[in-house]
Amino acid sequence: MSKSILLIIGGGIAAYKSLELIRRAKDRGITSRAIITKAGTEFVTPLSVSALSGQKTYTDMFSLIDETEMGHIQLSRAADLVVVAPATANLMAKAANGLASDLASTALLATDKPVLMAPAMNVRMWHHPATQRNLATLRADGVHFVGPNEGAMACNEFGLGRMAEPQEILAAIERLLSGAGPLTGVKALVTAGPTHEPLDPVRFLGNRSSGKQGYAIASALADAGAETTLISGPVELSPPSRVKLIKVETALEMRAACEAALPVDVAVLTAAVADWRAQSQANSKLKKSESGPPSLVLTENPDILAGLARHAKRPALLIGFAAETENVIAYATEKRTRKGCDWIVANDVSKGVFGTDRNTVHLITAGGPESWPEMTKDEVAARLAVRISKALEKVA
Ligand code: CTP
16 A cells, blocks of 8 residues: 655755655655745745655645645644654754644644654754753654764754755655564563662662663664563663663662563663672661761672573573773673673773763674774664664574
């Protein structure tokens, strides 16, 4: 059956790429009906869009008043998927806040179809807390995203904010339209973030893990169709959509949650589990005393990764992470054997990746190490999801 999209073209220099998207989609049998925002018409014309799409192109609310055949509600629901490309900071802000001030934002509010956004904006606008807040809100609302990518921008700056290329957007569209990804039917488990090991009711031992890489991996696996459980230590991140999130505090709680989630086909343990916990935990707050600071007696936490490797319900593909500050590949290779997992994703944390959006990793498999170029944590996640689906195909 032929599929169709409603393409909302926002006002950004990347709008010209949407013309190519329409053409490529048509080659794949996908019809595009477009809405161009007022600002968008400064970059592409309704005539060029209609010439490529072979459909009427809509520009504002009032062009619909005498349209008996298609009102704005109907327009928003007639397609199988709504695609916003370029999704400007303004369009994201409107959609995140439920504004309906023009045809594009009204269609986004009125639609009952899945929405895919391809953001495009200046790097500072992308990193602005307001845009990041809107992104988190939209993700929580179930909006799908492709990109943005990193690169040189029309405004002569460099960074995250370039719209994804038309072929990437088309791949995301086809994935969403088919309703199935390469990991459909696969069960996945991801751990993320730090663990907090209490010393007393107000203090804990913890570490600097932000959880970003693990959350990105859970999101990429879910996007690829996997039924994904994310077991997370305390982090400041909003839960990825379509992922079952289980929040824990301590290593012992994380281990119990992991074991309860079995069986799974693939487990990716990115959590920075505290190696030790206090042997005994004070029931009331430790007070300063004449006799000086209290001594801390530590006991070792269980190794969750090594435990899953030996488990009767061992995942078919078990992946650990290794944060190292020196001899990255050598230590990670040794860790893979010692912990009994299939792969280790090793990263060099000597330059401080904690909390940042980028990562440089080495994938250590039985075949040896493979060094990936520096990329965003989302890109690492997407690439790892592809490798996982290829590996599971071989196992099946
Ligand atoms: N890990 C785990 N449980 C632990 C400690 C670590 O599951 N108690 C997992 C992490 O989630 C990660 C991998 O093991 O996937 C590597 O963790 P790391 O702390 O680097 O390993 P350690 O065994 O603690 O090695 P090191 O000697 O470097 O401290």
